[in-house]
Amino acid sequence: MEASLPEQRNVSTMQTLPGFRDFLPEQCAVRNHIFACWREVARRYGFVEWEGPVLEPTDLYKKKSGAEIVEQLFHFKDKGDREVALRPELTPTLARVVAAHEREFKKPLKWFSIGQFFRYEKQQRGRLREHFQLNCDIIGEADLAADIELVALCIDVLRAFGLSEKDVVVRISDREFWTDFFREQNMPADRWDELLQVIDKFGREPRERTVEKLGKLADPVFATLKGGGGNSDKLNRLIAGLRERGLADFIEIDVGIVRGLAYYTGIVFEVFDRAGKFRAIAGGGRYDNLIGLLSDGAVSLPALGFAMGDVVLGELINETPHAREAMEKAIASNRKIDIYIVIAKEERRADALAQIQQLRERGYRVDYPLTPTKVARQFQAAEELGARVALLYGDEWPQVKIKNMATAEQELAPQDRLLAHLQAQVSLSS
Amino acid sequence: MEASLPEQRNVSTMQTLPGFRDFLPEQCAVRNHIFACWREVARRYGFVEWEGPVLEPTDLYKKKSGAEIVEQLFHFKDKGDREVALRPELTPTLARVVAAHEREFKKPLKWFSIGQFFRYEKQQRGRLREHFQLNCDIIGEADLAADIELVALCIDVLRAFGLSEKDVVVRISDREFWTDFFREQNMPADRWDELLQVIDKFGREPRERTVEKLGKLADPVFATLKGGGGNSDKLNRLIAGLRERGLADFIEIDVGIVRGLAYYTGIVFEVFDRAGKFRAIAGGGRYDNLIGLLSDGAVSLPALGFAMGDVVLGELINETPHAREAMEKAIASNRKIDIYIVIAKEERRADALAQIQQLRERGYRVDYPLTPTKVARQFQAAEELGARVALLYGDEWPQVKIKNMATAEQELAPQDRLLAHLQAQVSLSS
Secondary structure, eight states, X not given: OGGGSOOOOSOOTTSOOTTOOOBOHHHHHXXXXXXXXXXXXXXXXXXXXXXXXXXXXXXXXXXXXXXXXXXXXXXXXXXXXXXXXXXXXXXXXXXXXXXXXXXXXXXXXXXXXXXXXXXXXXXXXXBOSEEEEEEEEEESOOSHHHHHHHHHHHHHHHHHTTOOTTTEEEEEEEHHHHHHHHHHTTOOGGGHHHHHHHHHTTXXXXXXXXXXXXXXXXXXXXXXXXXXOOOOHHHHHHHHHHHHTTOGGGEEEOTTOOOXXXXXXXXXXXXXXXXXXXXXXXXXXEOTTHHHHHTTTSOOOOEEEEEEXXXXXXXXXXXXXXXXXXXXXXXXHHHOOXXXXXXXXXXXXXXXXXXXXXXXXXXXXXXXXXXXXOHHHHHHHHHHTTOSEEEEESTTTXXXXXXXXXXXXXXXXXXXXXXXXXXXXXXXXX | OGGGSOOXXXXXXXXXXXTOOOBOHHHHHHHHHHHHHHHHHHHHTTOEEOBOOSEEETHHHHHHSXXXXXXXXXXXXXXXXXXXXXXXXXXXXXXHHHHHHGGGSOSSEEEEEEEEEEOOSOOXXXXXXEEEEEXXXXXXXXXXXXXXXXXXXXXXHHHHTTOOTTTEXXXXXXXXXXXXXXXXXXXXXXXXXXXXXXXXXXTTSOHHHHHHHHGGGHHHHHHHHHHOOOOOHHHHHHHHHHHHTTOGGGEEEOTTOOOSOXXXXXXXXXXXXXXXXXXXSEEEEEOTTHHHHHTTTSOOOOEXXXXXXXXXXXXXXXXXXXXXXXXXXXXXXXXXXXXXXEESSGXXXXXXXXXXXXXXXXXXXXXXXXXXXXXXXXXXXXXXXXXXXXEXXXXXXXXXXXXXXXXXXXXXXXXXXXXXXXXXXXXXXX
């Protein structure tokens, strides 16, 4: 556990850097399953995929992301003396891209992206130095209907993994609730950001420290957090919109949610496991001013979005039996090949190879032994690789023996009619 | 064009860093199409996906990758004072992972990976500071059958993009041909690497410089390169193996191919466009000693692999009309949504939203106007998004009008039987 050790300066080339992961085939299958569900649901919602660079000018984040992101930036000077950073989040890149290109697209944009993000901090459970994120954003729509659509998408992404309202909860708040509150309390606007950070850390910092930071606001803030608050018309309409879709059971109003990032302006939300074992699974909200700020006012567009990481989500799926089972089943089925070619006589290898080429061209996943191998071991390989059919090239030539691996039934087909024969039997893997 | 300008030290946050790309939806669709073909064909060959970290200890590359890679390393010191590099290539990571985990897997391993790689050099056509690569490797098989399988896979990946033997050529050589040659010429083994680098640069460097570097070897090397050479038994068997699969027309023996990377030991190959307009599209070969070298002899396994980048491939597809057409068709079809919901009366919005939720849950890609919109504009959106069907929620309620967008035929279906009705009409997008 690196968390309790000093940084290791002697880096071994025989292991990953701390906080970075190798994805062996099993882990890569999990990652790809997560990516596939993310992409699938985003596309059902009519979202279109895009992607930005993993390396960006450090200033892109220093300007607007807020203290927590900047402290943990994985940044350095490149050989051209530029201050650059491995991106900690996607939103500033999105704002840059939209400011430059928005005229090419009809509004609202509904864009999603799947990519890797970085931070430099001590490793902890659910927090490495890299992770993958789904980002979904709607640009150019100020109406609350967009907030509802975005939260619904976030919930449906989780449901695609078999997670229900018993497993996860979306805690929703509205930054305007707090800015209205600060205004009532006559707090100057230039202190609001800092106060929101204190509220964001509520419960994660010692109470005395929170009291100290809030000063005379401590009592009314505590009272508000305790009371739940947030009975605003906007939040009620948001819940009503989700109820129309049958998703209201996933929602709880919680004005304690304000999000660490500095640029949010309206509705904000975070997703947690109901048992409270994990960090936030996803989070997002409205950032109506960010595009204008980053483009120095050249382009002003309302916007909102959320991000969901792969690490905490993966842990939650792993510890939720029905979700884990569904994932394992999907992965096992996706891993299978279609056809294994058993070369029983080496004299038939050239014929088999010509056939393998034909089958692969038709889209079948086909494997075979690269070198002479005992027939029993070949059938074992066919079994392990999940082949639905084994084709045996041996004494029966110019006929080929077709073995259905599930039923063990065998039949003979002439080599030149094999393809038609198989087409009827073996549908393509997706 | 940055190539002719000094490095810009004042980095704007309103553009990408030099050599990095934004993938707007159109470019992202091209990238995803390339990824999908790569993955599809690798899986047909029974290859299994894995992935490594994008950041690695710099020493991983300094040890074995060779001078060209090291010169162009995108490296820096991290906050923990480690020498780290954005990976320039995957093979050293693969060797590390295999050395650590090979006991968990049956040999041979057939692994592929799709990921991003980095170099720090001046930008040129087809050469940015980042690109994506397909890497395919076979570990644990010394037989030439593995080399044939790997080259066949590389060719079939290109064929999946509609590229034929008229568009691309695989130039194949064997480093053993040259090491045998050096041995005959009594060159000491510690000079072989350096001589191979000179041969690799042949034709790209001034001839005088090559002559100078080769010394007394210049004449016999030039004679060999001119004569084509390489009429070895191994290369002939390799071609015969590809002929069995009908792929021999893609192949040319060219002993001038030795590959820039230091760790190759046997068969090496590079893929070029026939017209000779572009840089290499792909390259690879055998590196039987690398795993042993990186693991200090703990694990010794023969290995071979190739990498194919997205940038040159993308340019070639773009300039090859039949390949470009095929790609555009695939992208256009993949972009489409299934169903557009036209809300003709705002009183019906809640009913429509409940229906949208149902449809998306069944896997349909569904879009609708977030806010009140003129019906004509909604149908226009349905058209632009490629919807196969539009559902109209209006005066007909509790019936819904179903419009087939291709034929403009319309029919009415009762809301409660809509799903069954659609299931017969609209098959899911893949």
